[in-house]
Amino acid sequence: MTSMDPAYIGDSIFFVTITVSTVIRVLARIICSNNHTMEAELWCTNCEQSYCSKCFEQVHELPALKKQNHESIPVHHKPLEPALCDEHHRQKLEFWCNNCQKLVCNRCVILKHRDSSLHEIVEIDTAASHKAQLLEALCENIQSSLNECTKPFADNTDDSIQTVTRTFESIHTMITNREKELVREIREIQIKTKKLVNQHTIEMANLQELLNKHCKELKDMTSKNDTTTLLKVHEGLTQDLTKLMQRIIGVKLPIQTRYQIKGIDELEEKISNVFQTVRAIVQDDGIS
16 A cells, blocks of 8 residues: 655645635624725624724714613624525525425526426525534544544564564574574564654544544534525535545555464474574555
């Protein structure tokens, strides 16, 4: 198996993370009602308007408003506004077309989506709930795969070294140098194996971090009941999660490394003949 380049893994995770974050940030951006060049920070519960900090202070300096003690809350805590149809102004987007995979209003349904054989129309709450369930199931499936890929790894390095040591102690000085050579070979194999296992662990950790980010974005949308944003980004988020799942499926678990000290059993009896045949080799080389 060829190990995945850590730089490639990092670039891929960075690209997916930036893409999803950018989409959600753009969709969630709220403009100041008083200054359309500024992003809103506060929501006035009395005026029912969004303001940047500066405009909120300026607007409420007016004597008539100042006496009313208008209260503000963070703009992202304000009540959700109904999404409006781009084609039919002032019409609320209250439905979802499963065939077209888009939000539609009453007029859209009547004018363009009334053929039930071609357009399956459902309410947006129903559609959003279904999409959320699919995404949550996908996240759970990916988490399960990640759990399988991050199980602890073990080898029999210490047992092999002890076997070598016990055998060479019994034949004293004659094979002391050879014993040291064998231990060194095993250590070199161990270092190589640990390096590959560490790379695998880092890869799994990066994938876990990316999954956690997607799950958090999904949880944020569902906890706020932000059905509009969820439906707008669900296709891209589904694609990102599907690609993540495919990457995880493509990762093969490193096979446990075990050592075979060739000829060790015959060493004492046939030391003169088999001395040069003793080798430390990898029995199951599952990591490459």
